[in-house]
Amino acid sequence: MFTPAAKSMAEQLGLKLGRANLDEFAATLQSLAEADRNIVAVTSDSRGSGKLAPFGKALPKQLVEVGIAEQNLVGITAGLAACGKRAFGVSPSCFLTARSLEQIKNDICYSNVPAVLVGISSGVSYGALGSTHHSLHDLAVLRAIHNLTIIAPADNFETRAAIQAAARTTKPMFIRFGKAAMYDCSSTFQCRDERAGRSELDIGMSSYSVGQVRVLRDGNDLAFIATGETVIHALLAAGQLAGQGVSARVLSMHTVKPFDAAAVLKAGRECRAVITVEEHSVHGGLGEACAATLLQAGVSVPFRIVAIPDEDTVTGAQADIFRHYGISMEGLAEAAHTLLKRA
Amino acid sequence: MRPIPITDHELAQKAAALRQRMLRLIVQAGAGHTGGGLSCLDILNVLYNRVLRVSPETFTDPHRDRYVQSKGHCVEALYVVLADRGFFPDADLDTVCRYQSRYVGHPTRKIPGIEMNTGALGHGLPICLGMALAGKMDAAPFRVFTLLGDGELAEGSNWEAAMAAAHHRLDNLVAILDHNTLQITGHTRDVMSNEPLDEKWRAFGWEVRTINGHDYAELTRALTEPPPAGKPLFIIANTVKGKGVSFMENVGKWHHGVPSEAELAAALAELDATIHRFST
Ligand SMILES: [Mg+2]
Numbered sequence: 001m002f003t004p005a006a007k008s009m010a011e012q013l014g015l016k017l018g019r020a021n022l023d024e025f026a027a028t029l030q031s032l033a034e035a036d037r038n039i040v041a042v043t044s045d046s047r048g049s050g051k052l053a054p055f056g057k058a059l060p061k062q063l064v065e066v067g068i069a070e071q072n073l074v075g076i077t078a079g080l081a082a083c084g085k086r087a088f089g090v091s092p093s094c095f096l097t098a099r100s101l102e103q104i105k106n107d108i109c110y111s112n113v114p115a116v117l118v119g120i121s122s123g124v125s126y127g128a129l130g131s132t133h134h135s136l137h138d139l140a141v142l143r144a145i146h147n148l149t150i151i152a153p154a155d156n157f158e159t160r161a162a163i164q165a166a167a168r169t170t171k172p173m174f175i176r177f178g179k180a181a182m183y184d185c186s187s188t189f190q191c192r193d194e195r196a197g198r199s200e201l202d203i204g205m206s207s208y209s210v211g212q213v214r215v216l217r218d219g220n221d222l223a224f225i226a227t228g229e230t231v232i233h234a235l236l237a238a239g240q241l242a243g244q245g246v247s248a249r250v251l252s253m254h255t256v257k258p259f260d261a262a263a264v265l266k267a268g269r270e271c272r273a274v275i276t277v278e279e280h281s282v283h284g285g286l287g288e289a290c291a292a293t294l295l296q297a298g299v300s301v302p303f304r305i306v307a308i309p310d311e312d313t314v315t316g317a318q319a320d321i322f323r324h325y326g327i328s329m330e331g332l333a334e335a336a337h338t339l340l341k342r343a
Numbered sequence: 344m345r346p347i348p349i350t351d352h353e354l355a356q357k358a359a360a361l362r363q364r365m366l367r368l369i370v371q372a373g374a375g376h377t378g379g380g381l382s383c384l385d386i387l388n389v390l391y392n393r394v395l396r397v398s399p400e401t402f403t404d405p406h407r408d409r410y411v412q413s414k415g416h417c418v419e420a421l422y423v424v425l426a427d428r429g430f431f432p433d434a435d436l437d438t439v440c441r442y443q444s445r446y447v448g449h450p451t452r453k454i455p456g457i458e459m460n461t462g463a464l465g466h467g468l469p470i471c472l473g474m475a476l477a478g479k480m481d482a483a484p485f486r487v488f489t490l491l492g493d494g495e496l497a498e499g500s501n502w503e504a505a506m507a508a509a510h511h512r513l514d515n516l517v518a519i520l521d522h523n524t525l526q527i528t529g530h531t532r533d534v535m536s537n538e539p540l541d542e543k544w545r546a547f548g549w550e551v552r553t554i555n556g557h558d559y560a561e562l563t564r565a566l567t568e569p570p571p572a573g574k575p576l577f578i579i580a581n582t583v584k585g586k587g588v589s590f591m592e593n594v595g596k597w598h599h600g601v602p603s604e605a606e607l608a609a610a611l612a613e614l615d616a617t618i619h620r621f622s623t
Contacts, residue, residue, distance in 0.1 A: 078459070079471060
């Protein structure tokens with residue numbers, strides 16, 4: 001996923017390589033479930049891919065297996081949630097958000113039950129397996145459905161915080177992430193100094209709030225507004241740009257809906273250019289949400305959406321696909337220079 | 344929380360009156376699912392007056408029985424039964440399908456007494472599985488009921504749920520089939536044949552009971568007698584689409600036909616005669 005140059009930039013920025021957000025999710029959910037027997041995971045033969053085998057072993061009564069049947073998975077998750085369970089439906093995002101879209105729309109969002117849907121290995125995490133296994137549509141289709149909080153955490157910290165929030169939610173939630181090891185983007189968080197001597201949970205409470213952008217790095221020449229596991233690439237690009245005299249702000253838009261319009265407008269007003277980054281189709285995702293927000297507020301700023309274009313997705317591993325479409329430190333730094341020439 | 348005692352006679356009388364109310368409601372709203380509403384009304388009448396341990400007072404009790412109407416389009420039948428049971432004032436029904444009314448043409452949880460929003464077919468059974476699983480996890484005493492249409496069984500999600508319910512040994516789950524053999528295009532056997540339903544559901548591991556869906560004694564017995572331990576219960580309720588109004592019975596156009604004033608008057612008169620017959 002990361003070139004030697006990117007790795008050395010991460011080191012320079014003091015970013016530590018953590019585990020996959022998927023692993024962080026599974027560990028967090030299990031520790032929450034050990035303390036609350038109402039927490040239930042629902043899997044569609046996906047406990048292995050969801051890293052929930054240890055959960056199933058430790059808490060067999062809190063894991064419901066439905067077989068390879070995603071429609072049933074979502075309906076059952078809704079029914080459990082309607083009867084007081086803190087139900088997490090866990091399935092690859094590609095299947096969960098396409099095959100069972102109607103169940104998400106009606107059984108969970110329209111019925112307004114506090115169910116949590118976890119789209120594992122989202123985006124192009126399954127890179128080489130091909131488009132059947134990609135979810136480049138999930139943010140777009142789910143954004144168009146009323147009454148759903150949509151979250152794509154950047155790193156282990158945001159994943160943990162999102163799962164903790166989900167375990168307390170009173171409204172429908174969708175969380176998607178990948179399975180590659182992630183750098184800890186939060187160690188650069190602006191309130192880092194406040195973190196000294198505080199427990200991890202306290203840090204979570206203080207610096208993470210569903211629906212609120214986290215500004216991971218300040219800067220006024222250009223703003224990267226990124227979501228999910230593209231945030232790290234924006235952060236590294238900002239590091240590289242700093243050495244080239246460009247100060248880049250990095251926003252982690254971990255919550256795609258509800259949308260933190262104020263942070264986007266602030267970035268659009270204070271920076272000379274805006275680049276959005278997402279592991280998703282160019283259509284209907286974070287980029288278009290930002291564009292609509294800026295345009296409707298009359299904020300005109302050189303703007304570029306870095307995402308997967310509307311074409312047969314290039315074949316290869318996730319890292320290949322990212323690199324091909326410029327979702328990389330190098331690609332984003334280059335996009336920044338190009339865009340700033342117009343500013 | 345105990346069901347109120349009511350005789351078969353009283354139920355029959357009530358059913359005719361509820362059919363009248365439902366037809367007036369559909370005419371007033373200018374829309375509705377007339378034939379299917381009439382075919383499932385006796386089932387709902389027995390459920391809410393004899394079987395379900397739920398009432399307006401106990402609707403928030405976590406131990407209440409759950410009913411999810413998978414064939415959500417027949418909401419008018421559910422509305423009149425719920426109003427009759429006092430879940431909301433009957434006058435509310437004057438607003439069905441009106442601008443800004445919460446009483447829309449399919450069930451929603453905004454209406455007291457309704458558990459889940461339904462209307463797209465093939466959703467009720469999986470939801471009920473989740474509810475039944477929650478009940479099992481908590482060793483809670485409630486049962487979970489859903490009502491399916493026979494045309495609805497073409498939705499594959501039902502069969503995902505059929506498999507999973509038996510696998511999870513959900514003997515607190517009851518699926519009732521409103522087996523009126525018709526759907527919007529015509530006879531179910533011509534649109535997408537689904538027989539033999541009893542053998543299919545049995546093969547999926549369910550206890551299957553086939554009954555007359557307009558017979559109160561048969562309905563009561565099938566709905567109250569518990570199935571063998573570990574088996575979900577599938578009740579094939581043989582019904583007549585348009586039941587209770589002779590010119591609507593088994594006539595496809597009444598799937599969502601709205602009666603004219605004259606047709607309404609004729610239907611009400613026929614149902615008046617039914618009420619009269621059961622009051623002597
Ligand atoms: Mg039918």
